[in-house]
Amino acid sequence: MPQIFVVNSGSSSIKYQLVDLDTEEAVLGGLVERIGEPGSPVADHESGLRGILNDLGDEHDIAAVGHRVVHGGQTFTGPAIVTDQVEADIEALSALAPLHNPANLQGIRAARAALPDLPHVAVFDTAFHHTLPAAAYTYAIDAELAAEHGVRRYGFHGTSHKYVSEQTAAFLGRPLESLKTIVLHLGNGASVAAIDGGVSIETSMGMTPLEGLVMGTRSGDIDAAVLVHLHRQAGLSIDDLDALLNRRSGLLGLTGNSDMRDVQSAAVEGDEVAEAALAVYRHRIRRYIGAYIAHLGGLDAIVFTAGVGENNSLLRRRVLAGLEFLGISVDVDRNEVRTKKARYISPDGSPVAVLVVPTNEELEIARQTAGVAL
Structure with missing residues (x-):
């Protein structure tokens, strides 16, 4: 009964869920908040992850860890196995999502430290929309300036739009x-x-x-x-x-x-x-x-x-x-x-x-x- 440990890391929180691959049901889930804030018992994201894993215990068969990452830019058009280079690429994209990517990256690094022997995968909110035609993603500003600074439409909520569109087809038969x-x-x-x-x-x-x-x-x-x-x-x-x-x-x-x-x-x-x-x-x-x-x-x-x-x-x-x-x-x-x-x-x-x-x-x-x- 293999399970995927899904991590959604914010700047001061970790939302998590353990998903059973056979039933596609959530075995359990939760939220750790106020990470690193004054008076919080959770000093940082690594401490938060280790606390979550201690609560999970040893009876769960975690096969891989999936991480939500908000912005994949033009670099990521699908999910990616996390490597040091992928981490560096996510960090480089932080200029496009300064409120999200650094927090997502904190969770990735903490989870890799806590679970070093498991594969970690980054799943990007923007990836589903990489199919947008140029006419849809292009802003009508100076083309060289836009290209230099990555200014274009990327789109978000891609995991939701992908899931719901596929569920719609299944529901309609x-x-x-x-x-x-x-x-x-x-x-x-x-x-x-x-x-x-x-x-x-x-x-x-x-x-x-x-x-x-x-x-x-x-x-x-x-x-x-x-x-x-x-x-x-x-x-x-x-x-x-x-x-x-x-x-x-x-x-x-x-x-x-x-x-x-x-x-x-x-x-x-x-x-x-x-x-x-x-x-x-x-x-x-x-x-x-x-x-x-x-x-x-x-x-x-x-x-x-x-x-x-x-x-x-x-x-x-x-x-x-x-x-x-x-x-x-x-x-x-x-x-x-x-x-x-x-x-x-x-x-x-x-x-x-x-x-x-x-x-x-x-x-x-x-x-x-x-x-x-x-």
Whole structure:
């Protein structure tokens, strides 16, 4: 009964899961927080990993370790066995993901030190989107400057988009290669992907996870000249602007609250500010749906996933309201069903299948890890 130890390392946390390869079920999982913070009993990531492994005991048959890494740049187009060179490459890409790659790398180094005899595999959020055509990933700025500094669209949430698109094909009982699918990964971070025959051809996040949809604390799409204006007129520095767009925008910036559940509850109770924010949130999603139908040249399925997408029936219904002319509609009763399983929320015979498909990024990381390490 071989198992994959999946590690998702943050700057002060380690989220982990042990996945059984035979059943593809999580045997156990957990989270270690406040690593290295004052007063914390966990001094560093290596201490955290060793504590986790002590808790796991010797009865588990760990065959390999899979690590989530946010940014693979143009270097990594699929999972990679971790070597010293791979570590160096991940570190070199930290300029593109300064909040994520260094933390991911801490976890990799700690795990390699704690489990030196096992294969370690890096699974990249960006890898699934390496199939984007040049027209989709190119920004219209000075080409030499862009090439020198790696400025292009990379896309993120790739493990989720890959997993959900494949689960969609299995649920529909159709070949993946035949499907034109839009996946809406809606959580605190949110992105959309247009997937044609299992291949990502467009996605809303860009060089970083900031671009695209309105998120919990991120602005999503914004006129770049707004930053120049705020620098000149409000005196905001580069660091101020970074904090504004990534940590003080999105639902938080519009309402003072980053949690969709709280914002929607306020809107239902008549809070006009909350309702206006949700209108912006929905409008942005609908804009991408329309654009991606055009890029795909048709649509077989639209799929909601992640925390908001899987659990917020009112949002799903209102996002798709009025799209019946595109063959997209929602069955009110089906939409209200709560289950952890994939399900239809469109009426029987609908030209476009509207689905809720729970994501499982840890399982996808385990599958990709096993694919290259075992």
